[in-house]
Amino acid sequence: MVIYLAIVRFCLPLLLRLCAGLLLMWGSMAAPAHAQSAISYTSTVDAPISETLTSCATPLSRTFTVPEVYTIADVNIGVLLAHVRRNNLTISLRSPAGTTITLFRTTGGTARNLNVLFDSASATSINTHTVNDTAAAATVVPPYQRTFAPLQSLNAFNGQNANGIWTLSICDSVTGNTGTFFHSTLTILPLPATLNVTKISVAQTDFVSSANHKSIPGARIRYCITISNNGPGLATTIAGTDIIPPNTSYVPNSLRSGTDCASTLTAEDDDAVGADESDPMGASVSGSVLSLSAPTMANAASFALAFLVTVN
Secondary structure, eight states: OHHHHHHHHTOOGGGHHHHHHHHGGGOOOOOOEEEOOOEEEEEOOOEEEETTTSOTTSOEEEEEEEOSOOBEEEEEEEEEEEESOGGGEEEEEEOTTSOEEEEEESOSTTOOOEEEEEOTTOSSBGGGOOSOOOOOTTOOOSSOSEEEBOSSOGGGGTTSBOOEEEEEEEEEOSTTOEEEEEEEEEEEEEOOEEEEEEEEEEEEEOSSOSSSOOOOTTOEEEEEEEEEEEEESOEEEEEEEEEOOTTEEEOTTOOEEESSGGGOOEEOOSSSOSGGGGSSOEEEEETTEEEEEEEEEOTTOEEEEEEEEEEO
């Protein structure tokens, strides 16, 4: 505000619009909102479980591929399987870093099946679970029927990089009883992310001089907004808005996106629908409001959005 007053004070009345144009260079955008959402990965290929087929020497393995790169804040995993006597089973989860946690080991008495979300925040241990669960090919999960703390804490994964292959292992140690694996859901919460926003502008042409373009009426100004993730976590569900500067008119269909201001080459149409809304970011203009969005942004990643205006 001090800068604004200083400029206006020394501007001649006839140059007031020129001074307003110079103020375009000082525009800023607030950091966009982003939710820190948990991300789920599923395994849904049915498989038989028995001491013969899935002994503890050669257990049944189900994998989850995490393509994103982010630091873990919390991990939960749900398991749905049918088994005549679930206390025959041992179930474990291994992270891409090689850490293995035993979720369940030969407990439950004579109870059948398993339809459980393993969550270390639960105050109730899986060792207390002694009743039958509902489990069949038609059983819909999540939500899982019950929630228990696993035998070993899933907090051992906290702070690791989630990226890579996670492996759920299930083995049967008793001959004669059999079952079927149906479904598992691995849910990971990333550490919080901090987003940083910068906004720059440059006069591309003023239709008067061939160099040193000024923000005078009729001049074409290019703005570029860069959003970067300063980490340490993965940013999810990113959404932000900016206002087209006063005393300017947006140039239709001038939105361009990229990883930084020098590479904003991907065309983004002005509406909020279509394939361009996820390539990997979306952008639109409605009236004087510019909106942008992205489903995720990895730690240390960035994206940029450029657009043109004409000074009125």
